[in-house]
Amino acid sequence: MPLDRAKLLAARYQAAEARPYLASALYALTVVPSERVGTMAVDRYWRCYVAPAFVDATPVEELAGVWIHEAAHLLRDHHGRADRLSAADQRDHRRVNIAQDCEINDDLVADGLRLPAGRMEPRLFGLPGGRLFEEYLRDLPASPPHAPDCGSGAHGVAAPWDLGDHTGTATTGLGPAEAEALRRQTAQAVRAHTRSRGTIPAGWRRWAEELLEPTVDWRKALTGAVREAAAWAGGAVDYTYRRPSRRTPALGGRVVLPSLRRPLPRVAIVVDTSGSMGEDDLAAALAEVSGVLREVGVGGNRVAVLACDADVQAVARVTAVDQVELAGGGGTDMTVGIRRALAAQDPPNIVVVLTDGYTPWPPEPLSARLIAALIGDDAPEPPAWAETVRIPTSH
CATH class of the missing domain: 3.40.50.410 (von Willebrand factor, type A domain)
Structure with missing residues (x-):
C-alpha cells in the first residue's frame, strides 16, 4: 500500500497550527514509509517511520495527535533518559515505552488532543498524572504482550525498521547537537506561548522550565x-617534629628531621x-x-x-x-x-x-x-x- 503523504502531512499541518510552539519540532521530523512498523515510531535521529496502512485507517485528527506524541518522545529526550536506566529496565523496553507514553499522554489528553484507541494513560494503571516516566516505571506491572513500540527514539532499543546512522541521503535526520538546539528552541517557544496566552499543559511547561533552567540538587x-x-x-x-621523619635513623641520630603532616x-x-x-x-x-x-x-x-x-x-x-x-x-x-x-x-x-x-x-x-x-x-x-x-x- 502506498503512503498517503497528503493525508499524513495534512495531519502534521493541523498539529502545528493548533500547537504552534511545537511546529519547529514537528517539521524537523523526516518521514520514512515502512511496512515493518506497526503505526508510527521515531528513532534518535528524528526520523519518523510511518506504516501506510495506519495512515489510511486513521482520521486526520488522530494522526495529528500521534504526530505530537512522537515528537514529544524526542523533545523529552526519552531515549537519552532510557540509556541511564538500570540494565534490567532497559531489557524490558516495552514496559519503558508504556511508562513514557503515560508521561506524554496525560498532557495530550488534558490538552484536548484526539489519540487512537488503546493509548496508554496513567489512569489505566491506577496511577496519578503529572509524573515522569521514571516514576511510572517503578509502579507499572509487567509488560502486556501487545505493548506499544514507539521506536528507538523512545525506549532506546534498536528496532527492525531503523536505518541507523544513515548519512548522506534524504533521510539522514538530525545529529545530537542539532537535536539539542531544537529542544531548546522549542522550550523557548513554550515559555513565550505560556507568557502570552497561558494555554499550555502543565507537563510541557515543566519540561520547558527544567530544560532552560535545570534544577540543581x-x-x-x-x-x-x-x-x-x-x-x-x-x-x-606542614612539617612537625612531634613525629620525626623515618629517615632520621639513617643519619645516626645526629640530626632530627621533621615529618610531613596533613x-x-x-x-x-x-x-x-x-x-x-x-x-x-x-x-x-x-x-x-x-x-x-x-x-x-x-x-x-x-x-x-x-x-x-x-x-x-x-x-x-x-x-x-x-x-x-x-x-x-x-x-x-x-x-x-x-x-x-x-x-x-x-x-x-x-x-x-x-x-x-x-x-x-x-x-x-x-x-x-x-x-x-x-x-x-x-x-x-x-x-x-x-x-x-x-x-x-x-x-
Whole structure:
C-alpha cells in the first residue's frame, strides 16, 4: 500500500497550527514509509517511520495527535533518559515505552488532543498524572504482550525498521547537537506561548522550565563544595617534629628531621538566625553540612557553629546537630559572624555561611575558604569570590 503523504502531512499541518510552539519540532521530523512498523515510531535521529496502512485507517485528527506524541518522545529526550536506566529496565523496553507514553499522554489528553484507541494513560494503571516516566516505571506491572513500540527514539532499543546512522541521503535526520538546539528552541517557544496566552499543559511547561533552567540538587552541590574545600584545606601540608621523619635513623641520630603532616581542616559554620530565616530550612542545611564533615573525618572540636543575626548570639563546638542552639531573630549581618570565626585562637580553614543572602559581606576575599549556602529562591548573589550553593525553600 502506498503512503498517503497528503493525508499524513495534512495531519502534521493541523498539529502545528493548533500547537504552534511545537511546529519547529514537528517539521524537523523526516518521514520514512515502512511496512515493518506497526503505526508510527521515531528513532534518535528524528526520523519518523510511518506504516501506510495506519495512515489510511486513521482520521486526520488522530494522526495529528500521534504526530505530537512522537515528537514529544524526542523533545523529552526519552531515549537519552532510557540509556541511564538500570540494565534490567532497559531489557524490558516495552514496559519503558508504556511508562513514557503515560508521561506524554496525560498532557495530550488534558490538552484536548484526539489519540487512537488503546493509548496508554496513567489512569489505566491506577496511577496519578503529572509524573515522569521514571516514576511510572517503578509502579507499572509487567509488560502486556501487545505493548506499544514507539521506536528507538523512545525506549532506546534498536528496532527492525531503523536505518541507523544513515548519512548522506534524504533521510539522514538530525545529529545530537542539532537535536539539542531544537529542544531548546522549542522550550523557548513554550515559555513565550505560556507568557502570552497561558494555554499550555502543565507537563510541557515543566519540561520547558527544567530544560532552560535545570534544577540543581542542592544537597549534592553543597556536599561537593564542602568536600572539595575540605580536600583543599587538608592539602596544606606542614612539617612537625612531634613525629620525626623515618629517615632520621639513617643519619645516626645526629640530626632530627621533621615529618610531613596533613592536618584536618578546621571549619566554622555561621548560621543566619535573623527573623527572615525559616528554622526548618536552617536545620536541613545544617544537617547536610554536618553530615558531610563527619564523612570526611572532620568533627568534634574542629567544627565551630556561630548563631548570628546582627551580632553573634552563640558560639559552640558541637558533635551533633541537635546540640546547636539557633539563638537570635534580630537584624542580619553575617560579616560579624565571619570575622568572629576568623578571630578565634585556632581560625578555620573553611567558613560555611547558611543565610538567606540579605546581609552585608566582607569587602574582600578571606584567609579561609568561604562557602555561601543561600537559602531561598530569591536570595541575592554574594561576592564573586565566594563559592555559592543555592538551597530552595521547597526542598
